[in-house]
Amino acid sequence: MRKKKGDKKIFMNQTVKKSKIELPFSEAPKSTVFYYTAFLLGILQSSVPAEELDRYLCGKYINCCTQITPGKQKLHISIDEDKFGVEEGILSRQSLEMKPETYADLGASFFDFIKQMLSLGYYVYGYCNEEYIPGKSAFGKYYFLHDYILIGYDDDGKYFSSVGYLGDGKFQKYGISYRDFQAAMRSVRDVVWRLHFYKLKENVELPDSLPEIRSELRDYLASTSNRCKMDKDCIYGISAIRAMQSIAVHSMREGELDLRLTRACMEHKFLTHHRIAYLHRQGIRPLGRFAEDALNVYRLAQRVHFLGIKFLMTKEAGICASLKDDLDRIIEKEAEYLPRVIEEL
Amino acid sequence: MRKEDLVLPFDLLDRMESAYGVAYLYAIVKGNIGDNYLPWISEKYINCSYEKSEKAFCISLWDTPSSRKKLMQHQFIDLEKDVFQALQPDLAAFLQRLLSKRIYINTHIRGDCLMDRSNRTTAVGDSEAVIFGFESKRRVFLAARPNENGYLAPYDLPFPAVRRAICDNESPNVCFHLWNYRSKTIPVANFSTISAELTEYLSSRHAKYAYLQAPSFGVRAIRDLIDDCIGQGDHLGEPHIRNLKILTEHKRFMRIRMQYLARIRRVPPEYADAAERIEAGVRSAVGQIDGRCADPTHHLKAIEDQLAAEVSYLSRVAELLSQGAGEKGE
Numbered sequence: 001m002r003k004k005k006g007d008k009k010i011f012m013n014q015t016v017k018k019s020k021i022e023l024p025f026s027e028a029p030k031s032t033v034f035y036y037t038a039f040l041l042g043i044l045q046s047s048v049p050a051e052e053l054d055r056y057l058c059g060k061y062i063n064c065c066t067q068i069t070p071g072k073q074k075l076h077i078s079i080d081e082d083k084f085g086v087e088e089g090i091l092s093r094q095s096l097e098m099k100p101e102t103y104a105d106l107g108a109s110f111f112d113f114i115k116q117m118l119s120l121g122y123y124v125y126g127y128c129n130e131e132y133i134p135g136k137s138a139f140g141k142y143y144f145l146h147d148y149i150l151i152g153y154d155d156d157g158k159y160f161s162s163v164g165y166l167g168d169g170k171f172q173k174y175g176i177s178y179r180d181f182q183a184a185m186r187s188v189r190d191v192v193w194r195l196h197f198y199k200l201k202e203n204v205e206l207p208d209s210l211p212e213i214r215s216e217l218r219d220y221l222a223s224t225s226n227r228c229k230m231d232k233d234c235i236y237g238i239s240a241i242r243a244m245q246s247i248a249v250h251s252m253r254e255g256e257l258d259l260r261l262t263r264a265c266m267e268h269k270f271l272t273h274h275r276i277a278y279l280h281r282q283g284i285r286p287l288g289r290f291a292e293d294a295l296n297v298y299r300l301a302q303r304v305h306f307l308g309i310k311f312l313m314t315k316e317a318g319i320c321a322s323l324k325d326d327l328d329r330i331i332e333k334e335a336e337y338l339p340r341v342i343e344e345l
Numbered sequence: 346m347r348k349e350d351l352v353l354p355f356d357l358l359d360r361m362e363s364a365y366g367v368a369y370l371y372a373i374v375k376g377n378i379g380d381n382y383l384p385w386i387s388e389k390y391i392n393c394s395y396e397k398s399e400k401a402f403c404i405s406l407w408d409t410p411s412s413r414k415k416l417m418q419h420q421f422i423d424l425e426k427d428v429f430q431a432l433q434p435d436l437a438a439f440l441q442r443l444l445s446k447r448i449y450i451n452t453h454i455r456g457d458c459l460m461d462r463s464n465r466t467t468a469v470g471d472s473e474a475v476i477f478g479f480e481s482k483r484r485v486f487l488a489a490r491p492n493e494n495g496y497l498a499p500y501d502l503p504f505p506a507v508r509r510a511i512c513d514n515e516s517p518n519v520c521f522h523l524w525n526y527r528s529k530t531i532p533v534a535n536f537s538t539i540s541a542e543l544t545e546y547l548s549s550r551h552a553k554y555a556y557l558q559a560p561s562f563g564v565r566a567i568r569d570l571i572d573d574c575i576g577q578g579d580h581l582g583e584p585h586i587r588n589l590k591i592l593t594e595h596k597r598f599m600r601i602r603m604q605y606l607a608r609i610r611r612v613p614p615e616y617a618d619a620a621e622r623i624e625a626g627v628r629s630a631v632g633q634i635d636g637r638c639a640d641p642t643h644h645l646k647a648i649e650d651q652l653a654a655e656v657s658y659l660s661r662v663a664e665l666l667s668q669g670a671g672e673k674g675e
Contacts, residue, residue, distance in 0.1 A: 094425055094428060094518070095423045095424075096421070098421070102443070102523070105439055105443065106422070106432065106434050106439055107432055107433070108432065117428075120428065191418065192418075
């Protein structure tokens, strides 16, 4: 039988007929500061009814934590170990952690493996060196091992479809040529190449985490975490916002700022507002008066992030004091209205 | 042995009845470096945990394949069976290629595909096993897994049965742990690490998993295990007996550790004697319980007494080892 264009021998006894595939993925996940939340939400927002997703998000990302060890300073808005919803039964996961040559021993090259899994409907998650990915901040400059997600490929154009941040600071869809991706992988210094394959489970019902809102909010206000703990250098809850403030102010005095700190804070407050507004809208609790408070806090957090951006552009010393003041107000307002939300709940 | 045959070092001499992962790793390390394994084992398997709801007693809590200690190169495959089947790999050839690179294969294997090498009977039930070699003339892989008495034993896995053994068993996924012993690695004991681990064991905590509320750790874990067993009264059966056997392995490792530390004069010899007495005491009590004795509670209390004796001497050992922190052994 004659081979059609696009047929390519992939495995010993099998061919992949599709020359092009792109899996559904929202271009605007509700949180993008860290890829793990962006990836889960990008998949869910493209495939799950908005109402169901809103209900799910209502009970998620309530508590937060700040890592304080120099070099690892981050504000995490997801403190769950199960960042991809695997334990929750939302996504299924399969994994390969092998040397490049072991992929070949199994019967396919690393790249064929990726394409085969994409054609079976699996999102591909792994780590590559962004020094070889055009458009990335590190491109052509320095070794930077970072996680990636692949949502498709195009054999005609010879590129993989991905999503993430590029050097312009925007979260977006973009293509990586097969050649660049190969270079990005071949320069990885780890001996083992890790691949995780995720797929939304069929007929998935997002778990109902509404009952946990109250205890999570209590944890947040008490700066504790009963749900889970990350590393020992983590500060939880509202104190995490204070710790993030301290890190931001300290680094601004040095003329620097990691915008992920302010973005994480802004997204956390967005999700808090989203939660309270949803609960009120659904009539689950009469929380209308608090939705206004949450919105104000979110606006302050937006302002903090914009101040951060402005600081990096202008390096104006006065911005640091404004940013600090705004974060003080966020903490003050939350300490005032969130206990009343808990009472209402 | 034919040239095409290949057998990686794997020590089957010890009558291991511990959890699979522990027994396999122990057999590989000991098989590769003989008595040089002592510094390694003196740091390993000190702490333990007990998950009451699952009735699971565990003595390997962290760095299970010792890859963080750079002793093993660890690779991993975890694919759903449908996906794995879609790849249609030539499994026998794949396994041979791995073995030729000195890679041990740990995977779930269907029991009736494995033939006991001593009595030519098939294994009972599916279980994890380690494949450590092959013989081309007989067309078999050499594997090891616990036999019906719970001891690690050698089995043959015929080439033609490989696909059925791995793809048609009770496990939902095809999962391989691939272990490559780094031949140039000779372990060195770090006394401050041992001291810190012993302190955690004695204080019933585990730094890495401190957030977990469900399992108990260290001495508390053993007490919880015993309490759970006592609660069963005369109906004590599996998995409790298996857990108690794992406890005897924990005491075996403690005895080996103390004998090594005494030999290199880091602790006085009486602590090695104490560890030996405690192991013997626990082993005897567990043997009685496993033999379906009339009064298991009496023997469980005897284990508790041994535990009290262990706590008493280990705190002094931890203190001794913490002096000169950072020092390393042979």
